[in-house]
Amino acid sequence: MxxxxxxxxxxxxxxxxxxxxxxxxxxxxxxxxxxxxxxxxxxxxxxxxxxxxxxxxxxxxxxxxxxxxxxxxxxxxxxxxxxxxxxxxxxxxxxxxxxxxxxxxxxxxxxxxxxxxxxxxxxxxxxxxxxxxxxxxxxxxxxxxxxxxxxxxxxxxxxxxxxxxxxxxxxxxxxxxxxxxxxxxxxxxxxxxxxxxxxxxxxxxxxxDRLPAPPDVAAPRASGTLESHYAPHTPVAMQDSATLKATLARLQQAGRKVALIHYSDLPEAHAQVRLPTSPDGFAHALYASLRAMDHTGADLILVEAPPQGGAWLGVNDRLRRAAHGSAGIVHGLLNQQPPA
Incomplete structure (x- = not known):
């Protein structure tokens, strides 16, 4: 450049x-x-x-x-x-x-x-x-x-x-x-x-020649390691592919607007973005996708959980922190009256 x-x-x-x-x-x-x-x-x-x-x-x-x-x-x-x-x-x-x-x-x-x-x-x-x-x-x-x-x-x-x-x-x-x-x-x-x-x-x-250990309680504080971080204003929930498909259908039946971030074939949502299936491609597009979905007027950003494994560790870490504090959000949206 x-x-x-x-x-x-x-x-x-x-x-x-x-x-x-x-x-x-x-x-x-x-x-x-x-x-x-x-x-x-x-x-x-x-x-x-x-x-x-x-x-x-x-x-x-x-x-x-x-x-x-x-x-x-x-x-x-x-x-x-x-x-x-x-x-x-x-x-x-x-x-x-x-x-x-x-x-x-x-x-x-x-x-x-x-x-x-x-x-x-x-x-x-x-x-x-x-x-x-x-x-x-x-x-x-x-x-x-x-x-x-x-x-x-x-x-x-x-x-x-x-x-x-x-x-x-x-x-x-x-x-x-x-x-x-x-x-x-x-x-x-x-x-x-x-x-x-x-x-x-x-x-x-x-x-x-030494594998780094997981963080311990005495480890130094470091950037971006709080439990809640990297979070859009819209609540985020992350589910495996099969669970997410059923959740999406129930939320739509309940009149909820869902913004979907996914990588496999899934039904249409209020807004959605499909990310690459490689960990590098997914990571490259993740934050821009979260920002875009945050501006769609959705009640929830629903993310298809990426695979587990070493290459996906960074992506899963960021998504876990983005979704922290949103536990129960799906249940709440399904059991509250949607706005008129």
């Missing part, structure tokens, strides 16, 4: 002056600020409505000095960086003493990654001559569906003036957030998979 270097340079200067800039990555669009400017990082939290103890990820240029950002870096971290950076892997490491704890939610750790999107790389290389870090959670209001296009970002923040610039890099290729692996407690807990994503636990194990 051709890069608008004038816009990228302007975005880098805006970041250096403490402003917020939204930019594309291969996973989702990020809402960026100078990671070493606590006031700028605080502006991210204010714009998103994000809890102060919920850490953000620091994005680095490909040739950044990892030792500037983290302390006691294990060899496994350098191996994973060599294997997967630039790319959709975030590593949790012990935070270097001079790095503000604003980016870590007050913890002694820091999340670091190097994105692979060419616009993100160009921005990170232009910002502080490639020596800085850009703190960037997803560019949406806290808990909402993450944005995968520049227009999604404008839909979230266009009216409030909190974002100085939005760099447009097209639709995000991966479509769900990065894999997060905790390497800050290797001696006691080994590697721990805090958030699944495009890079699987098996792929990580192939590099460091």
């Amino acid at each position: 051709s890069l608008d270097h004038t816009a990228i340079d302007a975005a880098a200067r805006a970041l250096e002056q403490g402003a917020l800039v939204a930019f594309p990555t291969e996973t989702v669009y990020g809402l960026g600020a100078d990671a070493e400017n606590p006031a700028a990082v605080a502006a991210i939290y204010a714009a998103k409505g994000r809890p102060q103890d919920h850490p953000v990820i620091v994005h680095l240029a490909p040739d950044a000095d990892l030792d500037y950002w983290a302390a006691d870096i294990p060899s496994e971290a350098r191996q994973l960086a060599a294997a997967f950076w630039p790319g959709p892997l975030t590593m949790i490491l012990k935070r270097a003493a001079h790095i503000p704890d604003a980016v870590s939610g007050g913890q002694e750790t820091v999340g670091l990654r190097c994105p692979s999107h060419p616009v993100a790389i160009a921005l990170l290389q232009a910002f502080k001559a490639g020596k800085g870090g850009v703190a960037a959670p997803s560019a949406n209001k806290f808990g909402n569906v993450s944005p995968t296009t520049a227009q999604h970002v404008r839909d979230e923040f266009g009216a409030d003036g909190s974002v100085a610039m939005v760099l447009d890099g097209g639709a995000s290729e991966v479509g769900i957030e990065s894999t997060i692996v905790d390497l800050s407690r290797l001696a006691t807990h080994g590697p721990v998979l805090l958030r699944p994503g495009h890079i699987s636990a098996e792929a990580i194990a192939a590099v460091i």
